[in-house]
Amino acid sequence: MLYIKSLEQAVPVFKALGSDIRIRLIQTLLEHQEMNMNELASSLGITNGALTSHVKKLEEAGILAILPEHSGHGNQKVCRINVDKILVDIASNNDSPAEDSYSIDIPIGNYFNYSVYPTCGLSTTDNLIGEVDDPRYFAHPSHVDAKILWFGRGFIDYRIPNMLPPGQKIDRLTLSFEISSEAPGVNSDWPSDISFFLNNTKVGTWTSPGDFGDVHGMFTPDWWFPNWNQYGLLKMLVIDRHGTFIDGLKISDVNTQQLTFTSQDDMVFRFQVDEPSQNIGGLTLFGKDFGNYNQDINVKVHYTPNV
Template sequence: MIIDVTTRNMNVLECFSSETRVRIIELLNEKPYNIGELAEALGLSSAIITKHIQKLEEAKIVFTENTVGKRGTQKRCSLNVDKMTLVLRTVEEEKPRSQSGFTVDLPVGQYIRYKVQPTCGLASSVKRIGMMDDPRYFDDPERTTAEHLWFAIGFVEYRIPNYLVGQETASCLTISLEICSEAPYYNENYPSDITFSINNMDVATWTCPGDFGSKRGQYTPDWWVDTQYGLLKVLSVTDEGTFIDGVRFSDVRIHQLNIKPGQELLFRISCPEPGSGANSGGVSLFGKNFGNYPQDIRVTVAV
């Protein structure tokens, strides 16, 4: 696991500020433990251990699963990663540049355009929005409260606020979001070729491996029973090309997007129709109150 030392990754970095959490990692290095066993080994209550495990699980350092024990169901804890590399200075940051720019969070329901086909729908943190598999409800005024949306074919498009001023031009655009495929109910082996476009230019197509639902999402409401969470992907367009999670996906460079003050900045997420030769596995998006990551679609523009 490679982690940039930034405020965006505080949920991971904070895991090592607690002696108790570090001792938990030491124990799990030996073998899996359940909550009760950890509590006994550390001389703490199960309630306290549970809170620490939730923090470690949120950071993807620990994996938990419910298993049958001698006294009913127990939560079994295991290490989820073997190594972690902290990156204090990235390649882009080595270059002199202005420290100005901006970051905005876009709720998943605040798209400005869409064209979707079933299976499709929207849900807030408290209820489904409209009827399932009826694209008309993507126009429902309540869509702006959506924390989760999904569609089998089509696209959603967002307008990113453009706060550039004067003669500023973008040197780097970064978009992070929680996303996965869309299968009826869920199917963790369900590849989908998802294309990201900025200002009507396709910058990268990423194949998501599936639609995840066998384990509950960290922030998914208890009443929700279908898709539980996605993968956190980080899309970056720089003067060197377009990258997803640091891996080069295309030669599209930031200057080709023509991001300047006063000009519209659009971000589209799309999935092809069946028969196109691509994996038509749909799209599911998650907001800060759904899935495994407490964030909406986060956009950072550096100048």
């Protein structure tokens, strides 16, 4: 997902989409997953020179990614759509008081508590950590270096550093992460109800549609097994004064006025897949150097005076 915080920031995206040929280009890539420049120019019936300018505009807008071709034939580049949806927040600053904020990136391997069941495993960018389907390796000291982890059922907890100044309260909490289901092998039609908790309060549930392995993840290491999890979906979870939202869609009424934190409180965020959910399809978390988005769990905390 491409999240745009204001109309001003959205102008390059609107311009990139304001062309019939670029819309056809996007539709063609969505149909074929990825294509090299020669294939794409031929399919659109335009020259490579003309294609280059269109591709550049879409790349600058964050809609398209250009990657080296995995087959290694010369210097040919491969194009792939980089987003599954675009969210423009046209009123992000209209109803919030003046606020301060801080941001934290939490590595995927930096969890502190867990209870997981197979299928499960974790890996660095260079090698698997221990044996797959053995939850004991989630306690291995090397887990802090993990860039991807997965489990079929259970939960995993991350501590969000509390940097609130004294006398301040949280007005909005935003987390973004790349996530998918966890199927045996891969299966794009493998729904999983993934619930999110903050300090043991369930803030909502989102259903992941599947575990994706149709193409190699953009940042997934070349050695990674082709029939394993390749990439996920970039999701943005927001908890503010109005409720809890995933990609702008409200998933619960839990809000920051109910979740009272002081500068002395722990903040623990949990990903969970377990009963009594209807779809227990596991989860996979992708960090830097895996998947399509090359990021860890990004957290931004907005705060205002506690008056």
